[in-house]
Amino acid sequence: MSFLRRSFLWLISIAACSPVLIANERADLTLRARSVLRHHCWRCHNGEGSEGGDFDVMKVTDLTDGTHIQPGKPDESYLLERILKDQMPPKDIRERVSAAEGEIIRKWIASGAVEFPEAVGRSFLSLETVLSAIRDYLRNVERDDRPYLRFFTLHHLYNNPRILDEDLPTYRAALSKAVNSLSGKPRIVLPRAIDQAGGVPENQRGFLHETVFVIDVRDFDWDRTGAWKAMLRAYPYGLKYSDLRNDNLRRLDEDISELTGNSLSMLRADWFVATATRAPLYYEILDIPHSAKQLESSLKVDIAANFLDPTPERIARAAFAKSGVSGQNRLVERHDASHGMYWKSYDFKPGRARGKLVRFPLGPLNLFPADRHPYPFQAFVHDGGEIIYSLPNGLQAYMLIDGEDRRIDEGPIEVVSDALKTSGIPTIVNGISCMSCHRHGMIPFRDTLRERSAVFGDAEKHVRKLYPEPDRMNQLLATDEQRFMQALKLSIGPFLQRGADKDKPIEDFIEPCGEVARLHRLVYLDLKTIACELDLEDPQDLLIKVGERKLKQLGLESLLKEGGVISRLEWEATDGVSLMQELARELHYTPRLTF
DSSP, X not given: OOHHHHHHHHHHHHHHHHHHHHHHHHHHHHHHHHXXXXXXXXXXXXXXXXXXXXXXXXXXXXXXXXXXXXXXXXXXXXXXXXXXXXXXXXXXXXXXXXXXXXXXXXXXXXTTOOOOOOOOSOOOOOHHHHHHHHHHHHHTSOGGGGGGEEEEXXXXXXXXXXXXXXXXXXXXXXXXXXXXXTOOSSSOXXXXXXXXXXXXXXXXXXXTOSOEEEEEGGGXXXXXXXXXXXXXXXXXTOEEOTTOSOHHHHHHHHHHHHHHSOSOOEEEHHHHHHHTTBTTHHHHHHTOOSBHHHHHHHTTOOHXXXXXXXXXXXXXXXXXXXXXSOSSOEEEEEEEETTEEEEEEXXXXXXXXXXXXXXXXXXXGXXXXXXXXXXXXXXXXXXXXXEEEEOTTSOEEEEEEETTSBEESBOOTTTOOOTTOTTSSSSOBTBHHHHHHTTTSSOOOOOOSTTTOSOOTHHHHHHHHHSOOHHHHHHHHHHHHHHHHHHHHHHHHHHHSOGGGTTSOGXXXXXXXXXXXXXXXXXXXXXXXXXXXXXXXXXXXXXXHHOHHHHHHTTOGGGGSTTOEEOHHHHHOEESEEHHHHHHHTTTOEEOOOO
């Protein structure tokens, strides 16, 4: 073949491939733009009723109908202007849109702002399919193990076309991190997808698309703490199927209950991540005591003794003007503990007379009994704090306390707050808010007190013992971070470091539990989402089977109009039964009552 002919054929092949390559590149750009907006913007801008107005950043038509973007004209697009000027997200949110992410949005708008895709080509996973798979899995395991097996499902998310395949790994990783962050055992144990487990015929592998996971509660000590029963008491989605006209579903439900000896062995994974990691349920599952003193005793931490005879390993303090969650000055201290480290912060309300740490660096005053503090005139008086300590498996646990070391569920809003609203509101709720913030373990800081305290003599000497040189503190921080990151990679890496992300560093992924909690609590529910959560493939079936009148009686009239939504809080609110269970009753499901 002549050189000219080969060249001609090569040019033809390039010309034929170019449209495909361009289309693939545009599709990839669209997905990346969606990812940026979903992560940074959707929690506030998710449609009618959301905090950021009635537009939904996941619906490009909402953005183009207004003044937010001008397709093909990035320089005339208000959304991009706000991002590039660092005006959005709001300034109180620490995680900013990076320059690279801003460039993705610019290119996407310049290319025409292609509509974000919905999932296509996915077959609907029916409740019958899911329960059949669980029943068959139980039949293939040892009889003695069955009572300890519990299941988590994501099939309702898989059935929702607004949830793409690219979104699901975050949910799987969040489930794994959550169960291991609620563990009393010394090892990381991954939830197992039941369609990937041993015993599943080769031709059935993957038929559930990794949407149903199984754990053994003994791997986390939950069989000894009553954790599962505590979760069931809080669960707003529990249903039984005894009144259904579908004989197969009724038998499946009975079979699973008989095989496990439990009335309900399956929970929604997104609810679990958002709720089991949240006080008070979080405290109950981890069996965290009611006071810091009790916790410290169990972890072999003696703060008073360490204060009197300090070494950097026993006690290391740092203070700084403000932190990411507090506008006041803050003190943190580290102690060695049974399973690694024990960190405790001391936080202050505005205007606290003895809350100025440069003047009062040697508190807290209540560390010792009355009149026994060695430096009473240099001791601060605090209003609360956060405790972070190592679990046996290397992940972290959290506790919020008041100024008297008593356990509390939420941080006082006048002391600390969360701009991301991971708990659903700005209030920091113990567990999930802390987990989201401390995505890589302890957050780096720099002490500003050691060389600048306003105390002298013996008090100054003691300050220098308690507040080590920056290099020594950084060594302690690095050791703690390394241990945490190793455990984190073991717990979430297998779900995230796949395919194109196989070599992506674990620290470059978003923190999955906080992300799932925010999506669960802050994003409003439309008719399609409601239908998926009731295992209905067609939303119109819900309207036909329940009827407009009953929907109005249940306060769901908004779902009858185009674009109508309800809040997650409304959907889950429980007064004996939840709104979800009330609506499910109209479909002949039987609510499993919480008690």
